[in-house]
Amino acid sequence: MPHRPSLPRRPVLLGAGLAATGFRPVLAQGIESAEAPRRTERWRDLREAIFGSRRAEPAGEALILTAPARALDAAAVPIAIALSAEAAPAVRAVTLVIDENPAPVAARFEAGPGGDLRTLSTRVRVDAYTFLHAVAETADGRLLETAQFIKAAGGCSAPLGGTLEAARQRLGRMRLVLPEGPPGPGRAVPVQVAVSHPNTSGMQIDQLTRLSIPAEFLRALRISYRGAEVMRIETDISIAENPTFGFALQGEPGGELRVEALDNRDRRFEAAWMLVPAG
Amino acid sequence: MSAPRRAILLAGLGALAAGAASGAASAVEVAPGLFVLPGLHEEASADNLDAIGNVGFVVGREAVAVVDPGGSLAHGQHLRRAIAAATPLPIRHIVLTHVHPDHVMGGAAFADCGAEVIGHARLPEALAQRHEFYGAMLAREMGAAAAGSAALAPTRLVAPGQDEMLELGGRALRLTAHPPAHTDHDLSLFDAATGTLWLSDLLFVERIPSLDGSLPGWRRVLEGLARWPGVMRAVPGHGPPAVDWPAAAAPLARYLDALERETRAAIATGIGLAEAPARVATAEAAGWRLAEAYHGRNVTAAYRELEWE
Ligand SMILES: [Zn+2]
Numbered sequence: 319m320p321h322r323p324s325l326p327r328r329p330v331l332l333g334a335g336l337a338a339t340g341f342r343p344v345l346a347q348g349i350e351s352a353e354a355p356r357r358t359e360r361w362r363d364l365r366e367a368i369f370g371s372r373r374a375e376p377a378g379e380a381l382i383l384t385a386p387a388r389a390l391d392a393a394a395v396p397i398a399i400a401l402s403a404e405a406a407p408a409v410r411a412v413t414l415v416i417d418e419n420p421a422p423v424a425a426r427f428e429a430g431p432g433g434d435l436r437t438l439s440t441r442v443r444v445d446a447y448t449f450l451h452a453v454a455e456t457a458d459g460r461l462l463e464t465a466q467f468i469k470a471a472g473g474c475s476a477p478l479g480g481t482l483e484a485a486r487q488r489l490g491r492m493r494l495v496l497p498e499g500p501p502g503p504g505r506a507v508p509v510q511v512a513v514s515h516p517n518t519s520g521m522q523i524d525q526l527t528r529l530s531i532p533a534e535f536l537r538a539l540r541i542s543y544r545g546a547e548v549m550r551i552e553t554d555i556s557i558a559e560n561p562t563f564g565f566a567l568q569g570e571p572g573g574e575l576r577v578e579a580l581d582n583r584d585r586r587f588e589a590a591w592m593l594v595p596a597g
Numbered sequence: 598m599s600a601p602r603r604a605i606l607l608a609g610l611g612a613l614a615a616g617a618a619s620g621a622a623s624a625v626e627v628a629p630g631l632f633v634l635p636g637l638h639e640e641a642s643a644d645n646l647d648a649i650g651n652v653g654f655v656v657g658r659e660a661v662a663v664v665d666p667g668g669s670l671a672h673g674q675h676l677r678r679a680i681a682a683a684t685p686l687p688i689r690h691i692v693l694t695h696v697h698p699d700h701v702m703g704g705a706a707f708a709d710c711g712a713e714v715i716g717h718a719r720l721p722e723a724l725a726q727r728h729e730f731y732g733a734m735l736a737r738e739m740g741a742a743a744a745g746s747a748a749l750a751p752t753r754l755v756a757p758g759q760d761e762m763l764e765l766g767g768r769a770l771r772l773t774a775h776p777p778a779h780t781d782h783d784l785s786l787f788d789a790a791t792g793t794l795w796l797s798d799l800l801f802v803e804r805i806p807s808l809d810g811s812l813p814g815w816r817r818v819l820e821g822l823a824r825w826p827g828v829m830r831a832v833p834g835h836g837p838p839a840v841d842w843p844a845a846a847a848p849l850a851r852y853l854d855a856l857e858r859e860t861r862a863a864i865a866t867g868i869g870l871a872e873a874p875a876r877v878a879t880a881e882a883a884g885w886r887l888a889e890a891y892h893g894r895n896v897t898a899a900y901r902e903l904e905w906e
Pocket residue numbers: 695697779798834
C-alpha cells in the first residue's frame with residue numbers, strides 16, 4: 319500500500335519522553351527573576367554586536383513597542399513600533415531585535431527620502447519567552463531603545479500554515495491593504511504590504527522526509543512611491559511566514575506604489591499598484 | 598524494615614490523593630461496551646493531570662480498542678485501570694484521534710501492552726513536529742506530575758478516502774481519516790453496532806473549539822458527517838460523554854460560521870491581525886467555556902488561513 323511507510327509493529331515511545339529529558343519546571347508567571355541577570359547580559363552583548371560601542375538611551379515616549387504579553391500564535395506575533403511626532407523626523411532607522419531567537423535581528427527599517435518611520439508593524443516568530451527590543455537611530459547617531467517582554471514559545475520551529483507546495487505556488491504574490499484609502503495632500507495613511515513566501519527558518523521539519531526544511535527567507539524589501547524610495551527593510555528568519563509590513567505613507571494620490579523583494583536564494587519579486595482614490 | 602514499608606505506604610496514599618485531587622472521573626458506558634472517561638473543562642494542570650479531554654475504550658468479544666490514551670502518564674494509567682475494571686480482554690488497538698497532547702501524551706501508560714497504534718496518515722509528521730514541544734509544555738503546566746508522559750508512535754496509518762475496519766470480535770469499528778478540519782489529521786470512529794460516532798475533537802460541546810487545521814475544511818467535514826445514516830449519538834472530544842447527533846453540532850457550526858464570516862469581513866476592511874481577535878465573532882464566542890483562552894487563537898488561525906485565499 320503506497321500510503322503506508324514501513325513502521326514498527328509494536329508500540330514505541332516517541333522520543334525519550336519527559337522522564338529522560340531531565341525536564342525542569344519553568345516559572346510560567348511574570349519575568350522569571352532568576353533569569354533577569356542573564357537576560358540583561360544577553361541584551362548588552364546583542365546590542366554591542368549590532369550597534370558597536372555606541373551608547374543607547376532609554377527612548378521614553380519617543381519610541382513605543384507594542385506586542386501581546388502572551389502570543390496567540392508564536393509563529394505570527396503582531397508587533398507595532400511607533401515613533402512620537404517629535405522624534406520621527408530625526409530617526410533614520412529602526413531595528414527590531416528578538417533577544418532569544420536563533421537570529422535575533424528580526425528586521426531593520428531604514429527611511430528613504432520619501433518616507434518616515436513613524437508607525438511600523440510586522441509579524442514575527444518567537445522561539446522562547448524573551449525580551450523584544452526596538453532601537454531607533456537618529457540622523458546624528460543617537461540610539462534610542464525600548465523593550466517589551468513576551469511569553470511565546472516554539473514559533474521558529476512551528477509548522478507552516480499550509481503545505482510547502484501551496485506556499486511555493488503562491489511564491490512572490492503580493493497583497494496591498496489600504497484600510498483608509500490612498501494618501502491625500504498632507505494626509506498620511508496606513509499601508510500594509512505582504513509577500514507570499516514561506517520564509518522558512520531552517521528549524522521546521524518537512525512533512526515527508528522528516529528532515530529540516532532549508533531556510534528560505536526574504537532578505538530585503540524596497541518600497542517606493544511616485545518614484546521616491548519610502549523605505550528599505552532588511553529581514554531575516556524571525557519574520558513570520560508571508561512577510562507582512564505596515565507603515566505610514568504620505569504624498570499625492572494617484573501615484574504608483576512599488577514593492578521589490580529579494581530572498582536568500584537571490585529570487586526577486588515585484589509588484590506595483592496605482593493608488594487611485596475610490597469613486 | 599519499617600522505614601521502606603512506610604515509604605511504600607506513603608507512596609500508595611500519595612497516589613490515592615492524586616487521584617482524588619484530580620477529580621478522577623469514572624468511565625461512563627454510553628452504549629453497550631463503549632466507555633468514555635469524561636474530561637474536565639480546564640487547562641492542563643498538576644491538579645487535573647491533563648485529564649481535560651474525553652478519552653475511552655470499546656470492548657468487543659475478543660479485544661479492546663482504546664480511543665486516545667489520555668493526556669498524561671497518570672491519566673493513561675487511570676484509563677487503563679478503568680479498562681481492567683470493565684473487562685479482562687486484552688488491549689489490541691490504540692487509536693489516536695489526533696496529535697493534541699490531551700489526547701496522546703498518556704500513551705506511555707500503554708507502552709507495554711503490545712497493541713497496534715492507529716492514526717491518520719499525517720499523524721506521524723504532526724508528532725515529529727510537535728512531540729518535543731508538547732513534552733516541554735506539559736512539564737511547564739504540570740510540573741513533576743508530567744514525568745513519564747509521552748505519545749506512542751503509530752504502527753498503522755489510515756489514509757483519507759480509504760476507510761478501514763477495526764475488528765474487535767462481533768463488533769467492527771469503521772475508521773475514517775478526514776481532510777483538514779480541527780487538525781490536518783483527524784481520525785473518527787463509527788461503531789455500527791450501537792450507532793455511535795466517536796468524533797473526538799471534530800466535535801466540541803460547551804468548551805470552546807480550538808482551530809488547528811482548516812476553518813472551511815472543518816465546516817465541510819461537519820456538514821458531511823451530519824448526513825451519515827444510522828448515527829444515534831456522538832462522542833465529542835470535549836463536552837458530555839455522549840450527545841445527540843447531529844443536533845449537538847449546532848453550536849459548533851454556528852461558531853465556525855461566525856468565525857469564518859467575520860474573519861473574512863475583517864480582512865476585507867483592513868483590520869489587522871493584531872486587532873482582529875478583539876473584534877471578530879466575539880458575541881458568538883461569549884457563550885463558550887474557556888473562550889478567553891482560545892478565541893483569540895482561533896481568530897488568528899482563521900485570519901492566517903483566509904488572508905491568502
Ligand atoms: Zn484537539
